[in-house]
Amino acid sequence: MAAAYRTDGDEAGARIASGLERLGLAFRHAAWEIAGSRRLTPTQDQALSFLAGRGAVGCRLTELSRALALTEATVSEVVRVLVTRAWCRKAAIRTTAARCACR
Numbered sequence: 001m002a003a004a005y006r007t008d009g010d011e012a013g014a015r016i017a018s019g020l021e022r023l024g025l026a027f028r029h030a031a032w033e034i035a036g037s038r039r040l041t042p043t044q045d046q047a048l049s050f051l052a053g054r055g056a057v058g059c060r061l062t063e064l065s066r067a068l069a070l071t072e073a074t075v076s077e078v079v080r081v082l083v084t085r086a087w088c089r090k091a092a093i094r095t096t097a098a099r100c101a102c103r
Helices: 011-036 042-057 061-068 072-084
Strands: 088-092 098-102
Touching: 011 042, 042 061, 042 072, 061 072, 072 088, 072 098
Parallel strands: none
Antiparallel strands: 088 098
């Protein structure tokens, strides 16, 4: 796995970068294991965790997209799947923006 950033010949920096890459891989693997046990993707699991923290108030899709650092289109698809699987609900509000919350 090649580093995505330069270390300019700094051996310590290269070792740190390599260690961070391995940690990232371990976190991704763990995220897939945890989410997979619920038949979710890690992104769906993150969205659900965020929504659970918001309680019945929920949030707008734009707020969820900012919190997860994803595009609104991606978040919209994530929420669509979660709604289909009855993990959360989505409701239109008076300002025409949609709001989603955990069930």
